[in-house]
Amino acid sequence: MGTAKLLSAIHFRPIPFIVQNSLQKLQIGKTQYKPYPKSLRNLATDLIKSYFQKGLTEEAHKLFDEMSERDVVTWTAMISGYTSSYHHTRAWTVFCDMLRNGVEPNAFTISSVLKACKKMKSLSRGTLVHGLAIKTGTKGSLYVDNALIDMYGSCDSMDDASMVFEDINAKNCVSWTTLIAGYTHNGDAYSGLQLFRRMLLEEAEANPFTFSIAVRACTSIGSDILGKLVHAAVICHGFESSLPVMNSILDMYCRCGCTSEAKQIFLEMSQKNLITWNTLIAGFERLDSKESLYIFSQMESDGFSPNCFTFTSVVAACANLAVLYCGQQLHGGIFRRGLNNNLELSNALIDMYAKCGSITDSHKIFSEMSCTNLVSWTSMMIGYGAHGHGKKAVELFNEMVRSGIKPDKVVFMAVLSACSHAGLVDEGLRYFRLMKSYYNVTPDQEIYVCVVDLLGRAGRINEAYQLMETMPFKPNEAAWVALLGACEAHRLPSTVKLSALKVLDLKPNRVGTYVMLSNLYAAVGKWGSFANLRKLMRGTGDKKEAARSWIELKNQVYSFVVGDNIVFQNGQVHEVLELLVIHMKEAGYVPNLDSFLHDLEDGT
DNA sequence: CTAGGGTTAG
Numbered sequence: 160m161g162t163a164k165l166l167s168a169i170h171f172r173p174i175p176f177i178v179q180n181s182l183q184k185l186q187i188g189k190t191q192y193k194p195y196p197k198s199l200r201n202l203a204t205d206l207i208k209s210y211f212q213k214g215l216t217e218e219a220h221k222l223f224d225e226m227s228e229r230d231v232v233t234w235t236a237m238i239s240g241y242t243s244s245y246h247h248t249r250a251w252t253v254f255c256d257m258l259r260n261g262v263e264p265n266a267f268t269i270s271s272v273l274k275a276c277k278k279m280k281s282l283s284r285g286t287l288v289h290g291l292a293i294k295t296g297t298k299g300s301l302y303v304d305n306a307l308i309d310m311y312g313s314c315d316s317m318d319d320a321s322m323v324f325e326d327i328n329a330k331n332c333v334s335w336t337t338l339i340a341g342y343t344h345n346g347d348a349y350s351g352l353q354l355f356r357r358m359l360l361e362e363a364e365a366n367p368f369t370f371s372i373a374v375r376a377c378t379s380i381g382s383d384i385l386g387k388l389v390h391a392a393v394i395c396h397g398f399e400s401s402l403p404v405m406n407s408i409l410d411m412y413c414r415c416g417c418t419s420e421a422k423q424i425f426l427e428m429s430q431k432n433l434i435t436w437n438t439l440i441a442g443f444e445r446l447d448s449k450e451s452l453y454i455f456s457q458m459e460s461d462g463f464s465p466n467c468f469t470f471t472s473v474v475a476a477c478a479n480l481a482v483l484y485c486g487q488q489l490h491g492g493i494f495r496r497g498l499n500n501n502l503e504l505s506n507a508l509i510d511m512y513a514k515c516g517s518i519t520d521s522h523k524i525f526s527e528m529s530c531t532n533l534v535s536w537t538s539m540m541i542g543y544g545a546h547g548h549g550k551k552a553v554e555l556f557n558e559m560v561r562s563g564i565k566p567d568k569v570v571f572m573a574v575l576s577a578c579s580h581a582g583l584v585d586e587g588l589r590y591f592r593l594m595k596s597y598y599n600v601t602p603d604q605e606i607y608v609c610v611v612d613l614l615g616r617a618g619r620i621n622e623a624y625q626l627m628e629t630m631p632f633k634p635n636e637a638a639w640v641a642l643l644g645a646c647e648a649h650r651l652p653s654t655v656k657l658s659a660l661k662v663l664d665l666k667p668n669r670v671g672t673y674v675m676l677s678n679l680y681a682a683v684g685k686w687g688s689f690a691n692l693r694k695l696m697r698g699t700g701d702k703k704e705a706a707r708s709w710i711e712l713k714n715q716v717y718s719f720v721v722g723d724n725i726v727f728q729n730g731q732v733h734e735v736l737e738l739l740v741i742h743m744k745e746a747g748y749v750p751n752l753d754s755f756l757h758d759l760e761d762g763t
Numbered sequence: 764c765t766a767g768g769g770t771t772a773g
Contacts, residue, residue, distance in 0.1 A: 204764070235764040270765040305766040336767045368768045375768080403769040410769070437770040471771040506772045537773040569773055 200228060204236045211240030231265050239271035242278065250275040251284065264291065266300035273306035282314035305333045312341025317350075336369045339376070348376035352385060359392065367401040374407040383415035406434050413442025436463055441472040448476035452485065465492070467501040474507040483515035506534045513542025533564055540573040549581020556590075566598055568606065575609035584617040608637045615645025620654060636665040643672070652683060670696060 203226055210219035223229070223237055234257040241250035254272045257264065264272070269292050276285035289307060292298035298307075304327050311320035324330065324338045335358045342351035355373045358365060370393050377386035390408055398404045405428055412421035425431075425439050436458045443451035455473045458465065465473075470493050477486035490508060493499055505528050512520035521542045528535060536559040543552040556574050560566065571594050578587030591610050594600050602610075607630045614623035623642055627634045639661045646654040659672050666672075673696040680689040 208764075232764050237764090239764055265764085267764045274766080300765085302765045307766095309766065331766095333767050338767095340767060366767090371768045401769095406769040408769095432769095434770050439770095441770060466770095468771050475772075501771090503772045508772095510773070532772090534773045539773090541773065573773075 200226075200230055200233055204233050207233070207236045207240060211236075211244055214244065216241070216244055216246060229260075229262075231262055231268060234262055235265070235268045235271055238268060238275065242271055242275045245278070247275045247278040251279065264295060264297070266297040266303050269295070269297045270300075270302045270306040273303070273310045277306075277310040277313040280314055282311075282316055285310040285314055301327070301329070301331060301334070305331075305337055308334060308337045308341065312337065312344065315345060317341055317345055317347065330363065332364050332366050332369060335363055335365070336372055339369065340372045343372060343376040343379060346379070348379045351376040352380075352389075355389075365396060367398050367404050370396070370398050370401070370404045371407040374404065374411050378407070378411040378414050381415055383412065383417050383420070386411045386415060400429075402430060402432060402435070406432075406438055409435065410438045410442065413438065413446065416446060418443075418446055433463055433466060433469075436461075437466070437468045437472065440469060444472045444476045444479070448479040451476045452480075465496075467498045467504045470498060471501075471504050471507045474504065474511045478507070478511040478514040481515050483512075483517060486511045486515055500529060502528070502530060502532060502535070506532075506538050509535065509538040509542065513538070513545060518542055518546045518548070531564075533567060533570065536564065537570050537573050540570065540577060544573060544577030544580055547581055549577045549583045549586075552577035552581075553583065553586060553590075566594075566600065568600055568603065571598075571600060571602075571606060572609055575606065575613055579609065579613040579616050582617060584613055584619065587613045604632045604635060605637075607632060608635075608641055611638050612641040612645070615642055616648070618645070618649045620645055620649065620651060624654075634661075636669075639665065640672075 203222060206222055207219045210216070210222065219237070219240055223233070226233065234253065237253045238250045238257075241247070241253060250272065254264075254268070254275070257268070269288060273285060273288055276282075276288060285307075288310075289298070292303055292307070297303050304323055307323045308320045311317070311323065320338055320341050324334060327334055335354070339351045339354050339358075342348065342354065352373065355369070355376070358369070370389070373389050374386065374393070377383075377389055386408070390411075393399060393404055393408065405424070409421060409424050409428075412424060421439065421442060425435070428435060436454070440451050440454050440458070443454055452473060455465070455469065455476075458469070470489060474486060474489055474493075477483075477489060486508075493504060493508075498504055505524055508524050509521045512518070512524065521539060525531070525535060525539045536555060540552040540555050543549070543555065552574060556566070556570065559570070571590065574590050575587050578584065578590070587610070591602070591606070591613075594602060594606070607626065611623045611626055614620070614626065620642070623645060627638055627642065642654070643659055663669070663672050673692055677689050677692040677696070680686070680692060
């Protein structure tokens with residue numbers, strides 16, 4: 160019976176005992192023909208491999224258990240099967256069993272188990288295997304050495320990775336690429352690029368893999384200048400035809416903010432795939448959300464079908480633009496395509512609905528998710544915070560902790576900001592203390608700014624100022640801006656002046672600060688200082704953009720600034736705005752017209 | 764039976 164035939168027979172309905180029968184039948188010939196046992200094992204190994212490829216790990220395990228004779232190849236097939244199907248710990252267990260059974264590992268085994276160590280991020284086990292590789296003489300095989308580089312690189316041990324690399328006398332392309340990737344993934348992209356340069360100088364053979372990781376290194380540094388150099392090298396080596404390489408170049412230009420370069424590359428690319436479109440759409444979501452929606456419509460008319468990556472970006476674009484109707488339409492498309500179970504996409508939808516003002520829809524998505532992660536909870540809490548439901552955000556935090564998810568820095572920023580906007584000062588301060596003492600998260604500068612804001616908004620300016628003095632950082636611009644806003648809101652002219660001057664010291668061109676300060680001078684009748692400051696402001700060359708508001712009405716977004724005659728744009732918009740003003744007055748809102756008057760005098 | 768690369772969220 161041929162292997163192929165046997166394999167196809169069990170393809171759809173794997174029944175191990177049938178296989179076992181077949182194997183036993185084959186064993187009849189064992190006494191007559193010596194080579195049979197070996198081919199028998201080969202056949203079983205082929206089966207194991209085939210089971211793993213189909214994702215049938217249990218079947219592979221059963222067959223392995225039923226085998227009377229196993230050689231290195233069989234053991235290795237199990238190890239590499241488990242490793243490539245994300246059962247790293249089981250791969251390790253099999254490896255240990257193998258050693259206990261007295262089977263000596265070969266180069267195949269060692270590189271497979273090193274991959275498992277890499278996935279487990281276990282430096283201790285990886286180092287153990289390194290020693291074993293030396294003992295068994297398998298170190299020296301390029302496969303083993305390259306796997307060692309990769310393992311050390313993934314376990315944040317770049318010195319060891321580099322040592323193994325330098326020890327190889329016949330380095331190949333994989334050796335170079337793996338080490339470059341190691342540096343880049345460890346946040347040391349400069350060393351990665353330095354190595355890449357050395358590689359080109361030594362005229363080692365580079366392939367598309369090498370170039371895409373080099374481009375990625377430039378992206379993580381955020382340097383389009385280096386990126387352009389690598390791009391030139393790509394052209395010199397004739398890898399412009401490689402789609403992965405061009406996709407990473409496109410990503411690099413997007414993330415470095417080079418809008419026109421990104422567009423040009425995209426237009427010039429002779430072949431594009433879904434990843435190409437997704438990269439461009441994701442890039443423009445960050446740079447120009449409106450444009451990313453336009454690109455999305457082009458993609459569909461170009462015959463590409465969006466996947467969850469695509470939708471995640473365009474949903475985020477809707478969140479940035481606060482266009483609810485558009486977001487709802489996308490949500491419909493997501494549902495039709497059955498993508499509504501994707502974790503990242505659901506997280507983006509939570510954020511979108513919250514930013515578009517529909518917090519109930521955010522919660523509906525959140526509550527219907529089959530699995531959630533830290534980001535899901537955080538998005539929901541940020542949504543509640545922005546809608547003024549500080550209590551709900553805090554409740555959610557406690558529920559999250561109870562469900563066994565460990566909070567990180569961003570969650571605490573969400574809690575603190577929610578407390579700040581809901582006036583839950585003491586609650587916020589309690590979490591700030593627990594953050595260090597109980598959750599073991601070290602507060603950074605951004606967290607301190609949140610707490611300054613928390614105290615400031617509540618009018619506890621002195622405490623806010625004290626915290627700024629005692630925090631382990633020199634107060635940055637953001638901290639002073641938070642204090643400045645608080646002082647202004649609580650009408651404390653002397654502290655406004657102090658903090659405004661501090662902000663100007665740290666960021667001389669911040670026009671908003673000049674505006675606040677000049678309004679302050681005007682309020683106390685110091686017209687001379689007021690005029691001086693306004694003059695200074697013009698000298699900064701940084702113009703304050705007029706504050707823009709917008710309203711979405713019947714699938715159309717209308718934006719306007721002070722003084723726009725909205726009746727001309729659309730009578731209905733005007734009506735809606737009038738209604739809003741009535742509601743606001745009913746709710747007791749008294750507009751602050753202090754600064755408004757001065758702006759009129761200034762003629763702006 | 765063995766090694767390296769391209770797109771997603773707070």
